[in-house]
Amino acid sequence: MSVTVPGPTLGVVGGGQLGRMLAEAAAPLGVEVIVLDPTPDCPAAPVARDHIIGEFDDPDAVSDLAARVNAMTFEIELADADLLSDAISTFDVTVNPAPSTLAMIEDKLIQKRTLDDAGIPVPSFRPVDTVSELTTALDIFDAVMLKARTGGYDGRGNVPVTDPANAADALEAVGGSAMAERLIDFTRELSVIAVKGDETVRTFPPGENIHDEEILRETIVPARTSEEVRNRANAVARDVLETLDGRGVFGIELFETEAGDILVNEIAPRPHNSGHWTIEGAHSSQFEQHIRAVLGWPLGSTARRSPTVMTNILGTVDNSRPAALTGIEPALTDEHISLHWYGKDEVRPLRKMGHLTLSDDTISITDPSTDPDSLTIQSLIERARQCREAVAFIQTPPESS
Template identity: 70%
Template sequence: MTVTVPGPTLGVVGGGQLGRMLAEAAAPLGVEVIVLDPTPDCPAAPVARDQVVGDFDDPEAFRELAARVDALTFEIELADAELLDSVAGEFGLSVNPAPETLETIEDKLVQKRELEQAGVPVPPFRRVDDADDLREALAEFGEVMLKARTGGYDGRGNVPVTDPADAEDAMEAVGGPAMAETFVDFARELSVIAVQGDDEVRTFPAGENVHEEEILRETILPARTDDEVLDRADEVARDVLETLDGRGVFGIELFETPDGEISVNEIAPRPHNSGHWTIEGARTSQFEQHVRAVLGWPLGSTRLRCPTVMANVLGTVDEPKPARLGNGEAVLEDENASLHWYGKDEVRPLRKMGHVTLTGGDSGDGARADPGDLLAHAREARDALRFE
C-alpha cells in the first residue's frame, strides 16, 4: 500500500484512554482520528480531531462517524460488532480487527472454544448457566474462576469459587451466563502484545504482569522468567493470531505454570493496558502499531529499548470525586520516569486514571537496570502521587 502524509482519517469506536493514546500516536503519522463515545468530552476528545457523541450500538452515530472517515477500528469490546460490519459495508470502509473477531472475543466461552479447537493451550473450562452447573464444575475441577461470558473487565465479572454452598451467590455476582475455568496455580502472568499487519506478524517481548484484587498494577520488561518460557509465550501468541481475522494489535494474557507451561487466559482485540510500557520502552508503541496495522501500512519495530516497568495510577479514594492529581513532581523530577494522565474528570475507587513508566538505560559502566530494582523504583514514584 502507498503511504502518503497527511494520511487518512481513522474512526475509532471508543474514546477512553486507549482512544486518547491512539490519537496521540496517530498525529505524528499525519493521521487524524475521530472518536465515537457516549460521554461528551470523553478522555480522547482533547487530542482527537473530533468526537461523535453516541452509544456503542447507535446506528445513526455509527453512520455519522463512517461518513467522515476512511477506515474504522475500535478500542472497546462494547462496540456492536454486527453494526460495525453493516455500517462499514454501507460506506465501503475497512474495519479492523474484523467484526467476526470482536464477536468471538467478547464472549469468553466462545473465545475459549475457538482457541481449544485450534489447538491453542487453554485451562480446562465449561459452560455455566446456573448454580447447578457451577456445582458440577466444582465437582469436576475443584476450585474454579467463574467468569461472566460478556462485559467483564479489570477483574469485574470474575469470582473465585471453592465451596458449592456459594454457588447461588457467585452466579448472582456475575449477573448472567458464565464460564467456569479451573483455577490455575500460575507462577506468573505474562502478556504478549501481538500485531497482525497486512502480510506480516510482529510481537513485542512478553511482559510480566503483577495483579492485585484482579486489577493490573504493574508490567515488567523483560519478564523475570526463562528464555525458553519467553519463546513459548511468543509461539503461543502467534498461534492465537492464526485463529483471528483482521489487522491490528491484540493483547494476549498468558499463564505460566511452575513447570514452565503456557496457556491462554484472555485476549483483547485492541491495544492493552499491559502494553502501555511500549510508549517509552519499545521502538514503536502499541498504539502506533495499531494505527499502522488497521490502515494496512508497514509495521514498526517491536524491539525493547531497555528494561522498563509500567505502573498503573489507580483511584486511591473511598468515594467518587472530581479528579485532581497532586505531587506530580515526584515523577517529573525523575529523569527516567514518564507520567501519563488519561483525562478522566472523576476519580473512583481503583479506577485507572493514568500510568507511570520507568525506563532503565545503561549506567556509566554499561550495566543495565535490574527489573526488580526498577519495579521498586516505579512503585515508589507512583505511590508518591496523591488525589487531592
C-alpha cells in the first residue's frame, strides 16, 4: 500500500487516557484523531482534533463519528459492536479490531469458550447464573474467581469466592449472569502486548505485572522469569491472535504457574495499561503500533530499548473531587523517569490518574530469572516506587462561576 502524510483521520470510540495517548502517538505520524466520549473535557479532548460528546451506544453519535473519519477503532470495551458493524456497511470506513472480535471479548464466558475451543490454555471455568450453579462450581474447583460476563474492568465485576455461604452475596455483587473460573495459585502475572497487522504479527517482550485489589500497580520489563517462560508466553500470545479478527494491539493477560505453564487470563482488544512502559521503553509504543495496525500501515519495531518499570498513580482521596498532584519533584529530578498525567477532572479512590515510567539504559539485565532480586532490577523497582510514593493529591478549590 502507498502511505502519504498527512494521513487519514482516525475515529476513536472512547476518550479516556488510552484515547489521549493514541492521539499523542498519532500526531507525529500525521494522523488526526476524533474521539467519541460522553464526558465533556475527557482526557483525550485537549490532544484530539475534535471531541464528539455522546454515549458509546448512541447510534447518532457513532454515525456522526463514522461520517467524519477514514477509519475507526475503540479504546474501551463499552463500545457497541453492532453499531460499529453498521458503520462499516453504511459508511466508507474500516473498523479494527473487527466488531465481531469486540463482541466475543466483551463477554468473558464467550471469550473463554473461544480460547478453550482453539486449544489455548485457560483456567477451568463454568457458566454461573444461580446460587446452586455457583455452589456446584465451588464443589468442583474448591475456590473460584467469579467474573461478571460483561462490563467488568479494573477488578470491578470480579469477586473471589471460597465459601458456599457467600455464594448469594457474590452473585449479587457481579450482577447475576457470570462465569466461575478456578482460582489459580499462580507464581506471577504476566502480559504480552501483541500486534496484529495486515500480514505481520509482532509481540513486545512479556511484562511482569503486580496487582493489588485487582488494580495494576506496576509492570516490570523484562519479566523476572526464565527465558523459556517468556518465550512460551509470546508463543501463547501469538496463538491467541489466531483466534481474533481484525488488526490492532491486544493486551493479553497471563498466569505463570509454579510448573512454568502459561494460562490466558483475559484479553483486551486495545492498548493496555500493562503496555504503557512501551512509550519510553520500546522502539515504538503500543499506541503507535495500534495506529499503524488499524490503518493497515507497516508495523514498527517492538524491541525493548532498556530495562523498564512502569508504576500507576492512583487516586487516594475520599469520594470524588477536583484535586491536583503534588510531590512530583523526585520524579522530575530522576533523568530516567517520565511522568504521564491523564488530565482527569476529578480524583477518586484507586482511579488511574497517571503513571511514571523509569527506563534506564545505563544498566544491563541479561537474565533476571537467574537473580530476580539483583540490585539492578530491584534498584529500578525501588526508584520507581519512591517517586510514586512521594506524590500526593491536594483538593483544589472549585472554579468560580
